Amino acid sequence: MSSTSYRQLTLNGLWKNNPALVQLLGLCPLLAVTASTVNALGLAAATLFVLVVSNTSVSLIRLVVSDTIRLPVFVMIIAAAVTVTELLMQAYSYELYQILGIFLPLITTNCIILGRADAFARKNALPAALYDGFIMGIGFGAVLVLLGAIRELLGTGALFADMQLLFGAGAEAWRWQVFSVDYPFLVAILPPGAFLVTGCLIALKNQIDTSLEQRAKAKADAPVAGSKRVRVTGTVS
């Protein structure tokens, strides 16, 4: 893999083909656990872990597995990775485990993971697959955390509350009361808020893309119309 394609992978995972904002995959956890930053962070980490593990394993076994049973094997690997994550989280971060609830086991059905396994890891060698899993996980996680932060901020006026759930007792002090009002904008942390804030994030991304594109277009030459034509009937002698 050349460095440019790693750049391509990075760009894809983080922005151009961001799993959450563009591919619209893994929406359930995206919306369900982003009422606070810490929840988002927890699930982001878990998803990242599963994504890396599954991509790695799938890439390793890609030559062994036939098409017929490809999907079930992948699903099994993913489910195993999820269960391991679940057990570890239960053991070492029990409260967060409880808060994330069924969305932890539901990582199994997060379409990103199966999607990456099938679309990328299956066809690529280990390093690229690993990197792809990692960057996709980061891309998904970044949106998750961003969403969590926005919703927490709007809905409570604070950021990084309850970090001790993830980082141990010392993290309790990380809570940052950004602004203090008697009555925060509660809808942000309720279910509708999840949809609304996500919708606005997508719109924001679209807006940025449009202006980037316009800037790029201003620089680049216009494509040559019809330059990709082929002749249907023979060549002209």
Added chain:
Amino acid sequence: MMATLIDQPLLAALTALLGLGALFGALLGFAAIRFRVEGNPISEQINALLPQTQCGQCGYPGCRPYSEAIAEGDAINKCPPGGEETIQALADLLDVEPQPLDAEHGVEKEPVVALIREDECIGCTKCIQACPVDAILGAAKVMHTVIADECTGCDLCIEPCPVDCIDLVPRKSGIGFWHWPLPADRAPRFDVIATDAATRDAA
């Protein structure tokens, strides 16, 4: 048996998953043979929507190859003769977002037909070989002519003609082809036609 399994968690897990896995695998193996999917009917449906100009502007030799490419996941915005309408129809069929026409493949133009200026034609038959829909009649060394109803306006016959005697003329013109245009959004609802000039000219 049960008791041993409960005592041996690893063994129990192994047994349970092995059992499920074997069952599942067997089922799928069975299904794979029993219910193989044949062909890709979607490309037929796609081909039915393409304009069949057979011009190759999409980068494929003809509409059918392009339809197969779309079925395999190629972009749907590469066919200039179909233009916006075809893209919309494809988007509907495939349930994807329509995109604007990819200008690298050309721009949407008014439909045309080829017209051979018959007195200049030298009867070289080159255009006949070029025409993808056999819309040109003629034999060696006699004047050729285009069956206007069959011509798709692909313009493939233009280049081969050694004497440049083929023109592309608009296919739809005149009052018989006219229909009302969609009203423009947010535009004034009237036109002012200065008829004085026209009146004077006609008179």
Added chain:
Amino acid sequence: MRTVHDIHGGIHPPERKALSRPGELTDAPIPPQLVMPLRQHLGVPAQPTVEVGDTVLGDQQIAAAQGVMSVPVHAPTSGTVVAIESRPIAHASGLEDQCIVIETDGHHRCLDAVGTDDWRALDAITLVERIREAGIAGMGGAGFPTAVKLSPGPERPIETLLINGTECEPYITADDTLMQCHADELIEGAQILAHVVSADAILIGIEDNKPGAIAAVEAAIARADADIELATFPTKYPSGGEKQIIEILTGQQVPSGGIPADIGLVCVNPGTAVAAKRAIIDGKPLTHRIVTLTGEALKNPQNVSACLGTPITALMAHAGLNAIAPQRVIHGGPMMGFAVSNLQAPITKITNCLLAPTATELPVPEPAKPCIRCGHCAEACPASLLPQQLYWYARAKDQEQLAEHRLFDCIECGACAYVCPSQIPLVQYYRAAKGQIRDSEQEKRRSDNSRGRFEARQARLETEAAAREAKRAARKAAAQSKADAEGADPIQAAIERAKARKADQDKEPEQTS
């Protein structure tokens, strides 16, 4: 007394019919030049039968019908053909079309008429042919060739001939005037048409805002002592639509996509009936028609009988158009008519009205606002459509939904746009959408055809290639077996053969092709 049924929807715009004084009819002057479009009707344009420089007489055929869906054109008066060329015509597009231009000589010399009073003795086929030869196309609006309408075929037996004297559009009084001034001809024409389609009953429907016409027709029926029923019904736009008047008078609905003949009716305009009478009894083709010249921008609104082909500008001058500001001249009525783009355009067989309103009378519409789904349009629609949905889908060019919402059942009456608080030009959306759908259907047929030809060609090329391949293989196999038989080394044999061939070629080069 016939029970009158109500139709869904409809509107009551101000009628303004008195403006043009219905019932008074004068002849419009014959203009120095007549422009006769070859396409004055639905269907295929007629083909000129005269050449530039020819002298023509009144009633002489100057263009002949091209097939069934076509009607001929006749010269209204005597003169010389000075041009056959593209001229502006009265059409919504504002485009030009082929016309025969006649310079009139003012003598009005006509061909001798051969009519017959004994039309009951003639069979339907002869009568229909005479009607076609007289150039009659529906005078109620669409210009549908009447001969076609009169031949519904044996599978559609006709019970009733319906004369559509509704004239529901505001301002227009041409039919009203016709019924008042030519009531007897109307009755005779109706009887002829009923005879042609072998209808048992004749029904004349007139809206109750035309007491003059009602009285005149009633009197004419009494005079003729004919078994003709006259029905009147309340004024409401668009009761005059063919489907609407049928529902009003019979309670039956013409099936969607069908024609009135499907339920045993033929519906014609009074003008069409009078034209039929003149064609059969008087032996005169259709060369004149009654046109309402009206609107407050005219000094003398009135009804005139004008030669077909008279330029609109001549009629406007006749009625005293005094326009200062940009003026709108509407061909047809205020609901369905179109604004003329060139006053040089001539009137045709379907020109029932020329309306020149002032800006206060019919203000120019404001820019459209978005639809607020108020549903007024759905309430007004006589076809019970959901105009707002059609509007949304027309904008989105969603042909599937348009078909599902039955765009083609829209009669383009404009009632929806009339009531729309957002002032959306709804009808134009529907017309555009219909045009696009017809276009894409045509394109679809074309592309199916092209696909067939492309694939046939591919197949042909393939079979040719395969045949070549097969020949080669056969040749090879033959060579092989020969070599086998001879027991020689095949390669060696081949080389020798090639050598031999080369030698052959050297000897007789002209044999190769």
Added chain:
Amino acid sequence: MNWLRSIGLSGTVLALFAAITSVAIGWTFLGTKDQIELEVRRAEARQLLEIFPVGTHDNEIVDDTFDVQAETPLLGLREVRQGYRVRQGDRVVGVILPATARDGYSGDIRALVGIRKDGSIAGVRVVSHRETPGLGDKVDLRKSNWILGFNHRSLENPAMDRWNVAKDGGVFDQFTGATVTPRAVILATRRALEYATLHSATLFEQEADSA
């Protein structure tokens, strides 16, 4: 025959993977089993320990349970729920009673009321409720400290008729704009106290071994 080959092959490979994954999972499970059990107990105990912190007792409160029947009007329970005993040595020094307020703004409010042997409150916690977010949910300790206002109260402190929201003449604050929820919780707590007084014999006098 093709069938059998396909079935056999697929089955074998899948089973193989099943084996691998199950070993991986099973192994993790064995490794984390004890820690998880510990955490589960800890979580259960946490709320109880908030009411009676470590140091006030020496038994495992979580394990020292007794059933409270549903038909106890003072506690308002709709189903059998568990109470807990808190012991110092072999003396019962307090109990944690389940209580349900049925007159919340929307649905039942379920709480735990910790009562010391002397009749004072060690702490109250709302376990579950469906009150309006931002309004009634302030009875939840995660949203506001209001619930801590019960600490050290008893049936004498304040007097019975002041056990109410300020609006009704009591000593406890209501929340701005919401009186119903606090009123329900206050009354439920008061009734729990009354229950404890009524049943103090059975609740507090029992020896450790007969629980």
Added chain:
Amino acid sequence: MSLLKVTSPHASGQSRVSAVMRDVLVATVPGVLVLTGYFGPGTLINIILGGLVAIAAEYAVVAMRGRDPRVAVSDLSVLVTSTLLCIALPPYAPWWLIAIGVLTSVLLGKQVFGGLGYNPFNPAMVGYVVLLISFPVQMSAWAPPRGLAEVPGLGDTLRHVFAPTTIDAVTAATPLDLLRQNTGLLFDDLLRTSAELTSWGGIGWFEANLAFLVGGIWLLYRRVFTWHAPIAMLVALAVCALMGYDGGSSESGGSALFHLFSGATMFAAFFIITDPVSSAVSNRGRLIFGALIGALIYLIRTLGNYPDAVAFAVLILNFCAPFIDHYTQPKVYGTGKAGSKET
């Protein structure tokens, strides 16, 4: 001479969007007057403040989209939205509550969807519900009616709006809230023991409902909307209340009359659910639309968490409206069946 080219029809009726919107605004006048009479000038101040914010917001957004903002504002629809929202808000709501509500209505309820005519949900109700679930404290702080408390003057009102301090001073539970909170009393006893309740829906509330009914009937007369949705809603609500009313036990949901004349019933029936943009389009569709709203209002009022359920019921049915439309196409001329069935 030059010719004007215009498409048909050339004649046009009298109805205009801005005139329709103006009629709606006018029709709210009796209701607003009654509310002002009973609860003080709070509602009036809400409306004025809300209107200013609404116009500013609409102007800004439309201008940002590169359209002519004056055209958009001049259709008055944004004023209708803000006015209806502000009528529904408690009097003396703090200024920021009004601002947030109106901005939510105009931006989230209307302009993200493209502005007038495109919004699938009733913008005013979107604003209301967002406020209700975000700021329940302020949203449940309704003022006590004249007769039970001193009605504040203009100065006091302005202080409440612009320098909100404590809310308790001027709040009282609404009649529906009282019914909602009631756990023990028979319905009749509840009426008797609560000073603010009369058998007709509550002091001030009954009168306000009557006034909105009058305004609504005037709109009906002006043919701004058809009778289908409002009547269906009122009938459905009354029928549900009759079925649920067991003679007035503490569990019963209140009498039909109480439901018809308390809360926002009449306001909803004639001003909210008649919003043409977000309701069903055909008359049959509107019957279903209205009836379901009526039933839902009763269901949520008696069983749900929210004392007055109008906003939720409306939004829920807004969500269903396109689906209802799909199945209630009128029978097209000349087809035996509804338009969608036969293709």
Added chain:
Amino acid sequence: MLGDIALLLVGAVLVNNFVLVQFLGLCPFMGVSNKLETAMGMSVATTFVLTLASVCSYLTYNYLLIPLDLAYLRTISFILVIAVVVQFTEMVVRKTSPLLHRVLGVFLPLITTNCAVLGVALLNINQAHNFIESLFYGLGAALGFSLVLVLFAAMRERLAVADIPEPFQGAAIGMITAGLASLAFMGFAGLI
């Protein structure tokens, strides 16, 4: 009993609607709701699979995992069960009704990766449902999913012709509309 079942159904369909309140099955909800017709097909398929999967996973859990003390294997075994159910359904449908298969066929694979199916299995455990309850919970969840999917699809057909500001076109307005629908569904809170 009947009343409990009714409450369970109302709860799953309206109050705790899978999509709008519990956030399950969002990917197909956003992905397969552009056309009403497709949404209907998806609804039928999901309803069938969800109900069946709910029951099957109940059986697996209670008669295989619990006796063997393997509760921690639930995720992996459920996902296998679901895959089998989906595959099995496809086989049966293909065999018995080719027509139905043409309608459902394309949706079936999508359902495997639909959280709602695994979610309903897990929630059945969390909420300690018995067999009948599992059956009806699965059914209720599926009906709730289908209801909002179909309503949303009808609404999106309307949005497709709206004049939506550029950045909001496509997924963004879908999200916002779903948000407003979710807002509306908050009105059902407390109904049970």
